[in-house]
Amino acid sequence: MQWLKFIAVKLTLCIIFGILLGYFSNPSPIVSLSLTLFFLLILGIVFIRKHHSSSLLFGTITTLLAISIGALSFSFSQPKNWPDHYSHFPQHEKREWTLKIREVLKPTLYSHRYIAEVQQADSLKASGKIFLNINRDSTGNALLVDDEIIAYSALTPLSSPLNPLQFNYKKYAEGLGIYHRLKISAVQFAKKDTPSKTLMGIAARARNHLIGKLREHPFGREELGVIQALLLGERNDLSQETNTHYKDAGAFHILALSGLHIGILLGLLHFLLKPLELLPKGKTIKLFIIVLCLWNFAFLAGLSASIIRAVTMFSFVAYALYLNRPTSNFNVLALSLLFILLLINPMLLFQVGFQLSYAAVFSIVLIFPKLQEFWTPKNWFLKKGWELLSVSIAAQLGVLPISLFYFHQFPGLFFVSNLIVVPFLAFILGMGILLLILVVFDILPSFLALGYNSIIKSMNWVIGQIAQQELFLFKNIYFDAVQLVLSFVIIISMGLLFAKASFKRVLMCFLGILCFQLWWYYVSLELYKTETILIAHIPRSSAILYQSGNSLSVFHRDSLATARVVNDFSLSKNIGKINYSILQNSFRYGEDNLFVVDSSGFYPKTDYKVTTLLLTQSPKINLDRLIDTLHPEIIVADGSNYKSYIAQWEASCKKRKLPFHYTGEKGALIYTFE
The missing domain is CATH 1.20.1280 (Monooxygenase)
Structure with a gap:
């Protein structure tokens, strides 16, 4: 190494x-x-x-x-370590907040969503970022980046997931330095007339101007959404269907404006500006122009975190090309990584996009040359096809463990989508940039817009056809952090072994595979030794999950409503068999009993001990009489109950000093025993 x-x-x-x-x-x-x-x-x-x-x-x-x-x-x-961070003010109090819009998020049917920067709290200087939700009104007016507003309300802390093993949005937001949310209506804030301008705001307005110009031309709705994502990094107008197709086809990196696009743009500029090398100091002039163009493109793309990261990385790559020393590739990539983590934001290390980008690039630098040495076709078409396939294989090997760890799926036809689309991506991207230039000067001819629309439509069709081959989409693959680390050990050791065989490298590869298998065996053994009962939180419905070894029994009111909870739980536990049944009135787990009282309010007198009493579907009962009859140790109310009932039941339990668990506040209740 x-x-x-x-x-x-x-x-x-x-x-x-x-x-x-x-x-x-x-x-x-x-x-x-x-x-x-x-x-x-x-x-x-x-x-x-x-x-x-x-x-x-x-x-x-x-x-x-x-x-x-x-x-x-x-x-x-860490924002909370800043002395003027808003979290140092007393929480849960209404305040007058002065906020500056930093990012416009994809809106929902009911509200506009933003990331806002706190400037003042009750006229005192403050800092930090929050999520801002503004209810949609009849006018439908939305705020823009750099807009400043004054709102009077209380912040709401972000909540953890109510069911185990679900996506933790609170943790994700904390990685962005966001801990609270402000929800207001359209009449609860005042917009400042003369907000200060920032580079991010100017970039966002330039991008919005280009998008507005593009909408004046005959682009289809789906095609325009892809064009905005491909050229400007704006994915808010992409439909869910298009998103899913690109993900399932292993081609989502085409829509996520980041390393792939900047790398292609760098290659185009490197080729087009090659004649400058004939001039005195031509290579230096060429490097300056390339870096300037890359950052101008980043400006047009809105200077998002992903595009800044990608342009920074490839600015260092451009410098490596300027040096023309192949051995400096790892050195330059390490320098770009060092620069980004120290001078931009060290928390980027924990973002999935950042991990995928650098894993793909490092894997390409490490594995691609070895694949080229393995076979060098003499035929030009075979050579270019093998180069493209080698790049795809190397990149996918680098991102495979990360994809399995976060997304638990792997597109088996990734090489097909890459072989079909990526060879034309340089042309598509180059033509798209030309379209943007023509749009700026209002000289884009209709035939060119229609031609580009047809190209994007064809690309969407190809991706859709590949995505529909579900047989080659491997889903619901269990992968934990230990397997993530061991997978990288195996991939790196196999790459080194492929480059040059030695006893140490063979031993390293063998130990990595052995440890991976032993860990998988240990996890499977631990699974068979445990039993778990989970009272899930499902809005307006009820479900109890019982896991015993490798099988899962789901007792439900609505199988469709429980699908997500069941999928997350079974995936994390690597469950092989799932059985569905209608929710019963009583369960026995270990030496304890669980009793369910539903909307009928029926509960028989029993001689056995009721450990857990579950209330579902807002039963009209006298809780004090029920407690005196069954003598439960804990009362649980799930998400199918009216909140007004929850408050009454909680008050009754508090008087009797009886534990009360509402899944809408405390999350799902879990019992685990061996």
Whole structure:
């Protein structure tokens, strides 16, 4: 692994380790800063006394310093560590908030959604970001980036998922530095007349202007949504069907404006500007123009986090092409990663898009050359086809573990969509940029717009046909964090073994595969040893899940309403068999009993002990009499009950000092026993 010899690679790995250390230990900024200054002081003393940097002690102190810098960067990136962050004000109180719109999110049927920056709280300076939801009114007016409003209301903390193993939107938002939401109506805020302008706002207005111009031309609705995503990074107008087709075909990277598009744009510019190399200082001029064009494109795309990340990475790649030294690829990628994590945002390390981008690029740099050495066709068409297929295979190997870990599915026909679409993507992207230029000057001819619309329509049709081959879409694949790490160990060791066989590399690959199998066996064994009962939270419905070993029994009122909860639970537990039944009135788990009282209000007198009493469908009962009859140890109310009933039941239980669990507030109730 010669790439580990580069200083930039070593420093980047240490910085990443420091960020991870900060993420799991959450040190205060003072502690992180003190450790950084301490190691910096020790490093200076060692350097002065040794007069060189080749000693083991110097390397050790440098490593510790880099790790502490990573932890320090993480601490300073946490908004709650800022002294003027809005969270330091007393919570749950109505305040006058001055907010600046930073990002326009995809609206729902009932509200406009934004990410807003807090500027003031009750006339006091404040900072931080929140989600802003504004109910739609009859006018349908929406805010734009850089707009400033004054609203009087109370913030609502983001809630964790009410059922286990579901997508944790609260955790995702915290990664963006967002902890609260503000919900207001269209008449509960005042818009400022003269808001301050920022580069992000100017970029958003330029993009909205281009989108408005595009809508004046004869593009179809679906085609226009894809054009906006492909050229401007605007995916709010994409239909759910189109999104699903591109995901299932393994081609969603075509719509997600990031590394692939910037890489193609870099390649086009590198080819078109090649004549500049004939001029004095031509290579330097060419590098300057390429980087300038990349950042101008990022500006038109709205300067989103993903596009800034991609342009930053490929600006370093452009510099690597300028140096024309193949051995500097890992070095330059590591430098771009170091630059992004330290100067832009270390929390990007925990975002899926960031992980997928760098995993794909590093995998291509590592594996693609080896695949080319494996076979070099003499036929030009075969050579280009093999190069494209090699890039696709290398990229998919890099992102496969991450895709399985987050999305639990893998498109088996990814190479088909890439072989069909990606060869023409440079032409599609180049023609699209030409269209944008013509649109700006209002000289886009209709025949050109119709021709481009037909190209996008054909691409959508091809992707749709591939996505419909469900036999090749592997879904519901269980994959945990340990398997994620071990998979990367196996992929890297196999890549190194493929490059040059040695006993150490064979041993590393064998141990990786063995550990993966042992972990899978351990998880399966633990699953067979456990039994779990889950009283789920389902709005306006009820469900109880009983897991015993590899089988799951679902007792429900509505199978369609329980589908998501069942799918998430069975996937995380790697369940092989699922049985559905109508919800019963009583269950026995271990030595305990669960009794269900539904809308009928019927409950028989029983001699056995009722451990858990579940109330569903808002039964009209006298709870005090019911408690005196059944003597339950805990009362549970699920999501099928009226909230007014919940308040009465909770008050009754509080008087009797009896535990009360409402799944709408505390989440699903889980019993696990062996």
